[in-house]
Amino acid sequence: MSKQLGKLLTASAVVLLSACAATEVAPLDRVEEIPKDEARLWERSEAAADGIKQALQSGDNELQTYVDGILDRLISSGTQLAPERYPTITLLNSVEGNASAMPHGDLFISYGMLAQLDSEDQLAFILAHEVTHYLNRHSLTANRYATNQKVKSFLGDLALAAIGVPPVSGPNEAAWQLALNSRYSREQETEADLQAVVIMRYAGYNDSEAIGALEKLRVSAGEVREPLFSTHPNVGTRITAVAELMEVEASLVEHSRVDDVYINRIEHLLMPQAVAMINNREYRGASTILGHYLRRNPEDADALFAHAETTRLASSSVEASTEAAKSYQKAILLGDAPPAAYRELGMHYRLVGDHAKARTFFMQYLEVAPDAIDAPIIKVYAEQE
């Protein structure tokens, strides 16, 4: 009986394993015919992409043309793709700092992402990273891998069942599958980073800005750890991998050079994106964007005030308060600062124990905003100082 069961299991395993699709696939620029499972994947992703475009596509034609040009330069210089398979890029009116690639070659990048970058070189890296996902058919590989895992899991369950062990199920199964898939996906992310560096080099971009772009991601993610169940590896790990490819020490690479031509292109996005990010409590990202805006508009009191607020809200340390105070002060000197700038200077001097200055600014706040919601408590603070 047990021999027959063994044979049956072996036969089932052979049949099912032979049904497993290959997860190593050639890049798209070396493939003539698209296999059926990939064609089905493309069909589904086209429908999803249409939905995204309908909901979020920006109407900024000038900026769209600019980004199209960068993508075209990357593809034509760094890949062998046939023109009919060139990916397209769509700008999304979204504050989330995000870029993505659909399996069939629709790429997306958000205003939030564009606004946080320092230069065209950094944008080129982000686009080249997404191009690599498309070019190396990562979605197909991930899709096949997931399907194969299901088959193998089924075979594993059969084998366990044969000795009376129930299959792993419920939350543990979900966690296990996620762990398997995440590890796989992290490899793809690293591959996309490394190939993006090569593509941007071929297209004549400064590859040290790959590290600059990844640093931007680190700031916006605010991450401190290597997540166990995450599709993207820790940004620090990605930076190290890119630096190794470039045969340099990551900490020694000069990057994040702000490109005024690029900032000029995206200047109109900056203030709305910064305000949206402040409302989303993404203070570090907002601070970066306001920094870009202030390069071109150093005497904009509202931007100075907003910059001070992001600095203060991102960290309640004395150092951050001191840094913010400089911008509040400058905004006040420009003569057009919101009343809260006076209150915040008062709060700063109260924090550092400069009672006279604290009282002066609190009194000025009460003078310019006597009916403010917090006027009663600021009055008490002023009296205490």
Place this chain on the structure above:
Amino acid sequence: MRKYTNEICLGLLVSLISLSSPATAELLIPEADFKEKVQRIAILPSRIQIETSDDYAAARRIDELVATKLEEAGVDIIPASEFLEVEQATARTMGGSYDAFTGDRDMAKAKTINDLAIREFERLHEFDAYLIASVVTTPSSFRGGRARWDGIEVKTKGSGGDLYGSLTASSLKISVIDKTEADADYMVEQTGIQLLLDMDGGFWKAARFVPVPLEERLTDEATNVRAVEAALAPLIELIGTPVTTETAATGGASE
């Protein structure tokens, strides 16, 4: 029979692993960094995100249990009562956060009071991290008269017959966050407390869902103590000071 012993043991082991619902605990920074960064913890007032008959009393009880447990374990804390004092003083000066005419809560004013209270509290106290205890709703997995979630398993009123699925439950979530950096979490731990929706019947009478009465939520001392102890265990393991026999003896004598 003996030849099946190993298989049976393995089967039982895998069953236990696959059926148990582990508590959700996560240390979000390296252990050494945590120990270095977190020396003194300020406890913020507990947040009760489920319906109870007296949210305020329930929150204060959780505050007390958390403070007592951490103090017993030798963790340096500032109890939630200290923050409440600052917050209440701020609210009094601001004339409260409720509209005198409509009785509605003025959310802008409430936010201002909270923001100012936090800033004043940080100005007055030296500490490294906040601890926030929240009672949250969460789904439990129900089958065969038992519900499981966030590391605990409880018996339901009735077996539910053939029914299985999910019952709403409550958990205690403990978050340890950086004092200065916005949204920098250090640790999150979640442990089941009690069901909010029970299952009755299933054998002699028809199965039905029964909401746990508001007066029975967070009012059982033993249940609350167990949840607080379980939720704080990873934190205490990291930074608690083990009580030596001598200390324990001295402590016992002084009582």
